[in-house]
Amino acid sequence: MSVTRDEVLKIAQLAELDVDEETLPLLAEQMSRILDYVAQIGGVAASESARPFVPGPDAARFRPDEVKPWPLAFGPPKLAPAFKDGFFLVPKLGQFEEAGEGE
Amino acid sequence: MRDPGEALASAKAAADRIVKAKRLNAMLTPAKELRKSLDQQAKAAHPSGVLYGMPVAVKDNICTVEFTTTCGSKILEGYRSPYEATAVTKLKAAGALVSGKTNCDEFAMGSSTEHSAYGRVLHPLDKHRVPGGSSGGSAALVGAGAVPAALGSETGGSVRQPASLCGVVGIKPTYGRVSRYGLVAFGSSLDQIGVLGRSVHDAARVLSVISGRDARDATCEDRDPLRLPTVPESLQGFVIGIPKEYFPSDLDPAVRRACERAIRLLRELGAAVREVSLPHTSYAVPTYYIIAPAEASSNLARYDGARYGPRFDGQVDVRTLYRGTRGAGFGPEVRRRILVGTYVLSSGYYDAYYRKAQQMRALIAQDFRNVFDRGVDLLFTPTTPTPAFKAGERLADPVAMYLSDIFTVTANLAGLPALSLPIGRIKGLPIGGQLIGQAFLEDEMIEAAYAIERVFPAVEEA
Numbered sequence: 001m002s003v004t005r006d007e008v009l010k011i012a013q014l015a016e017l018d019v020d021e022e023t024l025p026l027l028a029e030q031m032s033r034i035l036d037y038v039a040q041i042g043g044v045a046a047s048e049s050a051r052p053f054v055p056g057p058d059a060a061r062f063r064p065d066e067v068k069p070w071p072l073a074f075g076p077p078k079l080a081p082a083f084k085d086g087f088f089l090v091p092k093l094g095q096f097e098e099a100g101e102g103e
Numbered sequence: 104m105r106d107p108g109e110a111l112a113s114a115k116a117a118a119d120r121i122v123k124a125k126r127l128n129a130m131l132t133p134a135k136e137l138r139k140s141l142d143q144q145a146k147a148a149h150p151s152g153v154l155y156g157m158p159v160a161v162k163d164n165i166c167t168v169e170f171t172t173t174c175g176s177k178i179l180e181g182y183r184s185p186y187e188a189t190a191v192t193k194l195k196a197a198g199a200l201v202s203g204k205t206n207c208d209e210f211a212m213g214s215s216t217e218h219s220a221y222g223r224v225l226h227p228l229d230k231h232r233v234p235g236g237s238s239g240g241s242a243a244l245v246g247a248g249a250v251p252a253a254l255g256s257e258t259g260g261s262v263r264q265p266a267s268l269c270g271v272v273g274i275k276p277t278y279g280r281v282s283r284y285g286l287v288a289f290g291s292s293l294d295q296i297g298v299l300g301r302s303v304h305d306a307a308r309v310l311s312v313i314s315g316r317d318a319r320d321a322t323c324e325d326r327d328p329l330r331l332p333t334v335p336e337s338l339q340g341f342v343i344g345i346p347k348e349y350f351p352s353d354l355d356p357a358v359r360r361a362c363e364r365a366i367r368l369l370r371e372l373g374a375a376v377r378e379v380s381l382p383h384t385s386y387a388v389p390t391y392y393i394i395a396p397a398e399a400s401s402n403l404a405r406y407d408g409a410r411y412g413p414r415f416d417g418q419v420d421v422r423t424l425y426r427g428t429r430g431a432g433f434g435p436e437v438r439r440r441i442l443v444g445t446y447v448l449s450s451g452y453y454d455a456y457y458r459k460a461q462q463m464r465a466l467i468a469q470d471f472r473n474v475f476d477r478g479v480d481l482l483f484t485p486t487t488p489t490p491a492f493k494a495g496e497r498l499a500d501p502v503a504m505y506l507s508d509i510f511t512v513t514a515n516l517a518g519l520p521a522l523s524l525p526i527g528r529i530k531g532l533p534i535g536g537q538l539i540g541q542a543f544l545e546d547e548m549i550e551a552a553y554a555i556e557r558v559f560p561a562v563e564e565a
Contacts, residue, residue, distance in 0.1 A: 003446075008442065011442050011445050011446050011449065012442060014445050014449060015400060015429075015441050015442060015445040016404070016407065016422070016425040016426050016429055017426060017429045017430055017433070017438060017441060017442070018426040018427055018429065018430025018431070019430065019438070020430075027438075027439065027442065030439060030501055031439070031442060031443060031446065033500070033501065033502055034392065034439070034443055034501055034502060034505075035443070035446065035447075035456075037389060037392070037502045037505075038389040038390075038392050038393050038447075038456065038460075039389075039455075039456075040386070040389055041386050041389050041390055041393075041459055041460060041463050042455060042459060044383075044386060044463065044466075046459070046462035046463060046465075046466060051465060052461040052462070052464065052465055053461075053464050053465040053467075053468040053469075053516075053517070054292055055277075055278035055279065055292065055468075055517070055518025055542075056278055056279045056292075056322040056324070056518065057279060057321070057322065057324055057325075060321045061321055061325065062321075063318050070186070072185035072186055073168040073183070073184070073185050073186065073187075074183070074185055078183070078185070079185060079410075080409070080410055080411075081408070081409070081410075081411075081413070081414045082414075088409075090409045090421070090424075
């Protein structure tokens, strides 16, 4: 398995991650090395019907659906990078749509 | 009831020792802030608590309200959690003193604590070597004698591996034994909070306090806290399996010698020792390095600059904000794992990698069930293939670094409890032996560890 520079770029876009142009060759080389290594499990016979193993309780337990105030060490204004007049400040979502259309 | 002044004295002594160990770069909390908090905690601690006055440092991926929680990452620089982990709440309720936040590999991704945005942690016995990881700060502080115990976290061996390299005890409980509420998620089907201690008893009593049900974590089992066993006179009645796959021909000779000596000792203590086979062991690391990055790529999607930590300030739209913040905020190892995780989950590769890894995980878990079903109580193995390695030695080759976890990832994949304890030294560097137990039978594992620790020459050269 050899991962190309363009594939790394595509994956980085899917992962919403900026990757420097100069680090691309090294990243491609390291990803190829890792994917080559992990691909060895492909050669092991495993029953398609085998039930995937997941540790933990057999079924998710649910709490009563009640709204309970939970004391926090500090209030919402400190929970995010920007907060004003009772709202979290983030860039406008409309810009996201416009940027997405061009890709 | 103990003397209410005891905790104050303990707090001051702990702060002094932690400050003295500053050269290790194991503690992220500034000294002044640490002293102030320890003093406040000591005054508030209840003398009837079972851990009254005991200093316990906490890995920086476990939320505390007293200190920042950065996960060793620039993307969470200065982040203060509005709530604390259940494990931390339980420690405080038992009278323990939360003794600052320990340095770790970024988001617990690493085996050497060289991948922290706040600099690498030094091995307490040799500054040119690594303390292991990702809970390297916790292991180094316990190893240096600064604190008797510390919390760490395990996804693939991040408590046991550094415990082994630093010559301390590390316990990873069964998946579901300890609440993960407030543990920053990395690989959710693998993550568990664990404990590092200077002795089996120190680690076990902290584990006992933090274990047990928690309504805030749906993966935490509805069970009472762990009851500590007594120190046994012998291991009569125990059947201990030695999995042959954990003793490959290229195993470090000193590690092999130390393990062989430990196995002789197990027999002398009265245990029945038999060779067993876990045939899918060699596929555990590749399986882990598909599942863990896949889960990490999903869990770390939340760090986008909108909700946590510093925000990339050159944004013109949301996508630029996300990509810029994540690109600048994550270090190289986290970026690599996010990319690998995204790759193995992407269309066209999902079946070949992720689905196949899930099947392998089932086979690895079945290997353990087969052995335990045949009357084996515990397994004994080396914890790591080598003693502490030199800083920088494995940074260039990620796979070489991943192989440091070759003997530890299996217990995480199978959700089993496991414990590392010192079994000797080579040229002054500690060697660890590992016990792997059956799900929720930590008491048996700890009982055997008590017996080994009581008679074992842990500092003897192998």
